[in-house]
Structure formats: C-alpha cells, structure tokens
Amino acid sequence: xxxxxxxxxxxxxxxxxxxxxxxxxxxxxxxxxxxxxxxxxxxxxxxxxxxxxxxxxxxxxxxxxxxxxxxxxxxxxxxxxxxxxxxxxxxxxxxxxxxxxxxxxxxxxxxxxx
Amino acid sequence: xxxxxxxxxxxxxxxxxxxxxxxxxxxxxxxxxxxxxxxxxxxxxxxxxxxxxxxxxxxxxxxxxxxxxxxxxxxxxxxxxxxxxxxxxxxxxxxxxxxxxxxxxxx
Numbered sequence: 001x002x003x004x005x006x007x008x009x010x011x012x013x014x015x016x017x018x019x020x021x022x023x024x025x026x027x028x029x030x031x032x033x034x035x036x037x038x039x040x041x042x043x044x045x046x047x048x049x050x051x052x053x054x055x056x057x058x059x060x061x062x063x064x065x066x067x068x069x070x071x072x073x074x075x076x077x078x079x080x081x082x083x084x085x086x087x088x089x090x091x092x093x094x095x096x097x098x099x100x101x102x103x104x105x106x107x108x109x110x111x112x113x114x
Numbered sequence: 115x116x117x118x119x120x121x122x123x124x125x126x127x128x129x130x131x132x133x134x135x136x137x138x139x140x141x142x143x144x145x146x147x148x149x150x151x152x153x154x155x156x157x158x159x160x161x162x163x164x165x166x167x168x169x170x171x172x173x174x175x176x177x178x179x180x181x182x183x184x185x186x187x188x189x190x191x192x193x194x195x196x197x198x199x200x201x202x203x204x205x206x207x208x209x210x211x212x213x214x215x216x217x218x219x220x221x
Contacts, residue, residue, distance in 0.1 A: 031207075042200055042211035043157070056207055088155050102147055102162035103202070103209055108155050 003027050004106035006091050012112045015081060021109045023074040023091030029104070031097060032074040034066060035090040037108075043090055049074060050097065081113045116141045116205040118212035126218045127191050135186040135215045137201035145204040146177050148186050151214075152197045160186070160199075191219045 004025045013019050023032065031050045035043035048056035049068040057066075063085075065077040074091055090108045095101035117140035127133055139146070148160040161168050161175040163184065168175055172191075177184040184201055196219045202209040 033209075037155075042214055044211075045208050048207050050207065058208075090157065097207055100144065102145070102159060104159060105149075105157040108157075110155065 004091055004093055004104050006089075006106035006109050008109060009107065010110050010112075012114060013078065013081065014114055015083070017081075018077070018079045020078065021076040021089055021091075021111075023076075023106055024072055025093045025104070025106075026072055027093065027095075027104070028071075029093035029095050030071060031094045031101075032068065033092040033094075033103070034074070034076050035092060035105075037088040037090060039087075047076075078111075081111075083113050086111055086113045116143065116203055116210050118201060118203050118210050120199075120201060120212035120215050122215060123213065124216045124218075126220065129191060129193060129219055129221050131191050131219075132187070132189045133191060133217070135188070135199050135217075137184040137186070137203075137212055139182050139184075139201075139203045141205075142179065142182070143203040143205075145209075146179075146184050147202050147209070148175055148184070149200045149202065150195075150197055151200060157200075188217075191217075193219045193221055195219050 007022045034046040037043040047066045067075040088108045091106040092103045119138045150158045163177045165179045172189045174187045198214040200214045202211045
C-alpha cells in the first residue's frame with residue numbers, strides 16, 4: 001500500500017465546475033509535489049511545496065491552484081478546466097529536497113473534464 | 115535543463131527471460147530513481163540509486179554517475195513485471211523523468 005494517499009481516485013467534472021484534489025502523507029516528509037501525466041507520457045512537474053511554501057510553479061495555468069494547509073496535506077483546486085486538462089494527477093512527497101531523498105508517489109486521481 | 119533518455123522504448127519478453135533497461139542523463143545528478151508504473155497507473159518506487167549497485171529480489175540497478183547512465187536489470191521476468199519503467203533524475207528541485215520503457219511480459 002502506498003503511504004501517500006490521494007482522493008478521489010476518479011473525478012469527472014464539467015468545464016464550469018470547481019473541484020479539489022487532495023493528497024495526504026504521514027511520513028514526516030517536508031516536500032510535496034503535484035505532477036500531471038497524459039496517456040503514454042512521463043509525469044510532468046506542476047508544483048513543488050517545500051516546508052509548506054510554494055517553491056516551484058512550472059508555468060501552470062491559473063485554473064490550477066495549489067494549497068498546502070500543513071506539512072501533511074496538499075490540495076489542488078480546479079476551476080474552469082478544459083477538456084485537454086484530462087489526465088492522471090499524481091501527488092508525491094520526499095523527506096527533504098530532491099537532492100538527497102527519494103520521491104514517493106500516491107496512486108493518483110484520474111480526471112476527466114467534459 | 116537536464117535531458118533524460120531511456121532505451122529501448124518498447125520491449126516484449128517471454129516469461130522467464132532476462133532484460134536490461136538503460137537510462138542516460140545529460141548532466142551530473144544528485145539523485146536518480148527507477149519507477150515501475152503498472153497498468154493501473156500506480157508509480158512504484160523501485161530504486162533510489164544516485165551511484166553504485168543495489169539489488170531487490172529479481173531486480174537490480176547500477177548507476178555509474180561519472181559516465182551518466184543507469185541500468186535496471188530484470189531477471190526471470192513475470193507477467194506482473196509488465197508496465198512502464200521510468201528513470202528520473204534531479205534537476206534543481208525537479209525530478210525529470212525519462213520517456214519510459216514499455217515492457218510486456220507474455221505468458
């Protein structure tokens with residue numbers, strides 16, 4: 001079983017909806033990540049939180065809004081998405097920075113935008 | 115930024131066969147990981163291996179950081195080994211993923 005928990009597992013939403021993806025870890029990790037993965041492609045980084053502060057935003061459109069309420073939780077708020085945003089959204093965590101600790105992934109949320 | 119390449123892109127094996135997957139990276143890295151993504155999309159951490167050799171059951175990995183490559187060995191393959199194998203190397207605070215090797219193990 002993965003130690004990074006993502007909910008929901010599947011989400012179907014319309015272009016006018018507002019929804020949130022949730023990620024939780026209790027391993028004491030201080031860095032948390034959101035990745036987006038399209039079919040037959042590798043994961044692509046969206047955001048990095050380090051010690052609860054946003055440290056990387058890979059030019060992600062503002063319709064995706066991350067939030068890190070505390071060191072164990074990471075949310076991704078979705079609003080006015082487009083059909084091309086349909087993808088697998090993966091959350092990950094690491095003990096410290098990417099320089100010296102491995103990345104642990106959750107099972108992902110499969111998002112479909114209609 | 116760093117470039118990560120993997121070969122072969124696709125691999126079909128008969129159950130019981132051995133295989134070697136390769137990951138090349140364009141710059142020196144502090145961290146390298148191998149992942150297996152199963153058909154349900156789960157990304158499973160196989161090895162965290164910035165350098166040296168590690169073994170876990172039928173799988174082993176070797177990273178030669180000075181020559182900028184890493185190898186993943188799968189011995190006595192099983193149908194449950196099917197999926198996509200990714201290597202990922204650090205660049206700044208980002209893990210850059212290679213394009214993956216898609217492995218199919220036939221019974």
